[in-house]
Amino acid sequence: MQMPIPNAAVLDKKQHIVHRLLTVLPKEAVISDPSQTRAYECDALTAYRCSPMLAVLPSDTEQVSDVLRICFEEGVPVVPRGSGTSLAGGALPTADCVILGVAKLNDVLETDYDNRLIRVQSGRTNLSVSGAVEEDGFFYAPDPSSQLACAIAGNIGMNSGGAHCLKYGVTTNNLLGVTMVMMNGDVVEIGGSHLDAGGLDLLGVICGSEGQLGVVTEATLRILHKPVAARPVLIAFDENEVAGACVADIIKAGVLPVAIEFMDRLCIETSENFAKAGYPDAEALLIVEVEGSEIEIEEQLEKIIAIAERHNPVELRQSNSEEESAKIWLGRKSAFGAIGQISDYMCLDGTIPVSELPFVLRRIGEIGEKFGLRVGNVFHAGDGNMHPLILFDANKPGDLERCEEMGAEILRLCVEVGGCLTGEHGVGxxxxxxxxxxxxAEDIEAQLHVKDVFDPKWLLNAAKVFPLTATETRRNAS
Amino acid sequence: MIPTSELELVEAIKSTSEPVRIVGGGTRQGLGNTVKARESISTSALTGITLLEPAALTLVVRAGTPLADVQKALDLENQQLPFEPMDHRALLGSAGASTIGGVVACNISGPRRISAGACRDSLIGVRFVDGSGNVVKNGGRVMKNVTGYDLVKLMAGSYGTLGVMTELSFKLQPKPAEVATIKIHDVDDVTGVAALSRALGSPNDVTGTALVDGTALIRVEGLPKSVKYRTKALKDIFASQNVSVENDPVKSNGIWAAVGDVSELAGCRGDIWRISVKPTDGPVLVAKLRAAGIDLKVHYDWGGGLIYLRVNDDLNLRDHLAGFAGHATLIRGTGAGAIAMPPQNALVAKLETGLRAKFDPRGILNTGIMG
Incomplete structure (x- = not known):
């Protein structure tokens, strides 16, 4: 992984920068000792590590503004960091950067049930946003797998999704407004408690911009009343293609489940050995979840089961209790951990048109054979967001590179069939x-235009998202 | 100019040295600030559905395609655009056939915006030609996509100022099998909006919440048993009020089309303002305007957060909105000389100006329409 050559002039004035930062932050919020900055050397993409020059932990918007203004004046690159759970290396430091962590910004500022919104500081974790309103029957819908740890700031940066976005949408569909600090320290309010922008939809382009346009310090989020109940059904097939066809038929029939999850044989077996969820012996397994009152759940399941039965499933397991529902989900929720127990793995995130599922699954198998690496598939089938897990041995020289090469080939396949490189993790x-x-080149140039306007000196997380060759002139001009 | 292909559009933009007005079907020409341009570029020849894949809930369509054609094609598959775009013709007194590109350019949504999101939320991909004649694509045809910046959202509601859109991709929705409307009669603004808030804050998946002529309207859609169940649940919530239910789907659809199109204000004389605020601020704001002696007729949608006002006096309504977060647009009339589109604060305006300068460096596309 190539990263820009650290700016020697910046490294040379480290002490001066520390001194200036200490004029706006308390001592404990400025981390400069190399033994401590190492804690920030990577995020959840642990294959790449680099200690930052400094890390700072401001505790309000004003301090974030002061930090960014100083870095702007000194020409210091800044990498914003939520909770460090990015699987794409979105928070990977450069050696000459200041890591700006929002971990101390974790207050709830306002809950408003009449208007169905919550305003929080951006370092608050995803799950604790729901936690703040769940006693009153509400929840925040986007639910990335890392929701226990991941911060709203990172969710906004990556436009995070989750298992339930088939019904509720992703972060951008649930974000009403932000307070954002620009690289020069200006504080800008975009959106708020009303719907839709009066001018250009800046909120729309900020969400998913991977911390390259500004540092979001506060967010207004849409909250919803929790459904009365939810219930999954497990459907197992002896062919991937049939499972794929079943997904298409469910969607076409006009039922919109909240989630349709897919697991292939490797994932079924591995998670079964690990979690003992009682999964059947099958090539492919779907978990379809519906929500509502008892009568609504039954009405939807009836339709889904009728469709599934036309595809001759090897097993169709309905849940009759909370425990049985939990057991159906157990294997799926344990899948990543279970794979992690048996091997190192790389998790991909390409999205494909749902109709291409059978073809892509077959091709992934062939690509795995070509590279001599095993690959498991566990993903959100309803929206085509795949998560192929490529198994490799990190201690075997050359295996990581082979795995990355294979990953790239799978992602190119996703693009070829009309999909994209990343559905919810981000480019990083x-x-x-x-x-x-x-x-x-023209498509990329249009995106770079946006960065030029928000961060003209290209200091914010500038080594990410776009190939270095495409941004070199701009980064070096600053 | 009426380019018949994206390539011709590129040529048209490259060869012009003058400001141009971008035209779709012309039904929303009255929206936005006045554009000073002698030439126009029409997307009316860039038509046709490129891809309709019901099993993936996906539609890809050229920008000049009439909205009616899109809806007809979706009807055959029992699917729909989730955001229920409103028809502006009656309100603006315009004629013609709305295009899907025009809907996107103005980010037009209807009553279902409250549950299914705005036009911008269903838009998943876009192709456009920017002000320099570059063809740009962003997003694609899959509903989960975080590959690079989301220019799709930026283009929705950009009124043609960043580029002329040529092709659009949408995430679709199955058409509901059933629909019912719960009506709460004889409510004042405060009680009515409170009822809408209560419905939206319940677990009943409400897809429409309006307050028109003293009646609060609440819509539920979905499978038959589910609609029946939720209708009863909502009726029970408002049992102490004067409640009736419209179970006839044709009549219900008529009610919501009228809500979306703001039909009851269309025939009125006077200015029409459109205001977006926090829902509970809606009745507070209206009471304040009434207290100031302004002659109003009011239409609430989106749980009270979207307000259409017919104002008989010639005045700039924005002078009376201090203290309310949100924005106000003059849809029709003179507004005592007010500009139509809401002005932005200095920092946001600077970002918008910067973006326009990048995407349209010669400043020729619908110049000034947004401010």
């Missing part, structure tokens, strides 16, 4: 160099 550094496989 991980998929940065594949961007030209999806977009041509």
């Amino acid at each position: 550094v991980e998929k940065r160099d594949l961007m030209f496989d999806q977009y041509n």
Whole structure:
């Protein structure tokens, strides 16, 4: 992984920068000792590590503004960091950067049930946003797998999804407004408690901009009343293709489940050995979840089961209790952990048109054979967001590189069939160099225009998202 | 100019040295600030559905395609655009056939915006030609996509100022099998909006919440048993009020089409303002305007957060909105010389100006329409 050469002039004035930061932050909020900055050397993409020059932990918007203004004046690169759970290396430091962590910004500022919104500081974790309103029967819908740890700031940066976005949408569909600090320290309010922008939809382009346009310090989020109940059904097939066809038929029939999850044989077996959820011996397994009152759940399940039965499932397991529902989900929720027990793995995130599922699954199998690596598939089938898990041995020289090469080939396949490189994890550094496989030079240039306007000196997280060759002139001009 | 292909559109933009007005079907020409341009570019020849894949809930369509054609094609598959775009013709007194590109350019949504999101939320991909004649694509045809910046959202509601859209992709929705409307009669604004808030804050998946002529309207859609169940649940919530239910789907659809199109204000004389605020601020704001002696007729949608006002006096309504977060647009009339589109604060305006300068450096596309 190539990263820009650290700016020697910036490294040379480290002490001066520390001194200036200490004029706006308390001592404990400025981390400069290399033994401590190492804690920030990577995020959840642990294959790449680099200690930052400094890390700072401001505790309000004003402090974030002061920090960014100083870094702007000194020409210091800044990498914003939520909770560090990015699978794409979105928070990977450069050696000459200041890591700006929002971990101390974790207050709830306002809950408003009449208007169905909550305003929080951006370092608050995803799950604790729902936690703040669940006693009153409400929840925040986007539910990335890392929701226990991941911060709203990172969710906004990556436009995070989750298992239930088939019904509720992703972060951008649930974000009403932000307070954002620009790289020069200006504080801008965009959106709020009303719907839709009066001018250009800046909120729309900020969400998913991977911390490159500004640092979001506060967010207004849409909350919803919890459904009365939810219930999954497990449907197992002896062919991937049939499972794929079943997904298409369910969607076409006009039922919109909240989630349709898919697991292939490797994932079924591995998670079964690990979690003992009682999964059947099958090639493919779907978990379809519906929500509502008892009568509504039954009405939807009736339709789904009728469709599934036309595809001759090897097993169709309904849940009769909370415990049985939990057991159906157990294997799926344990899948990543279970794979992690048996091997190192790389998790991909390409999205494909749902109709291409059978073809893509077959091709992934063939690509795995070509590279001599095993691959498991566990993903959100309803929206085509795949998560192929490529198994490799991190201690075996050359295996990581082979795995990355294979990952790139799978992602190119996703693009070829009309999909994209990443559905919910973000580009980060991980998929940065594949961007030209999806977009041509003009497409990329249009995106760079946006960065030019928000961060003209290209200091914010500038080594991410776009191939370095495409941004070199701009980064070096600053 | 009426380019018949994206390539011709590129040529048209590259070869012009003058400001141009971007035209779709012309039904929403009255929206936005006045554009000073002698030339126009029409998307009316860029038509046709490129891809309709019901099993993936996906539609890809060229920008000049009439909305009616899109809806007809979706009807055959029992699917729909989730955001229920409103028809502006009666309100603006315009004629013609709305295009899907025009809907996107103005980010037009209807009553279902409250549950299914705005036009911008269903839009998943876009192709456009920017002000320099570059063809740009962003997003694609899959509903989960975080590959690079989301220019799709930026283009929705950009009124053609960043580029002329040529092709659009949408996430679709199955058409509901049933629909019912719960009516709460004889409510004042405060009680009515409170009822809408209560419905939206319940677990009943409400897909429409309006307050028109003293009647609060609440819509539920879905499978038959589910609609029946939720209708009863909502009736029970408002049992102490004067409640009736419209179970006839044709009549219900008529009610919501009229809500979306703001039909009851269309025939009125006077200015029409459109205001977006926090829902509970809606009745407070209206009471304040009434207290100031302004002659109003009011239409609430989106749980009270979207307000259409017919104002008989010639005045700039924005002078009376201090203290309310949100924005006000002059849809029709003179507004005592007010500009139509809401002005932005200095920092946001600077970002918008910066973006326009990048996407349209010569400043020729619908110049000034947004401010």
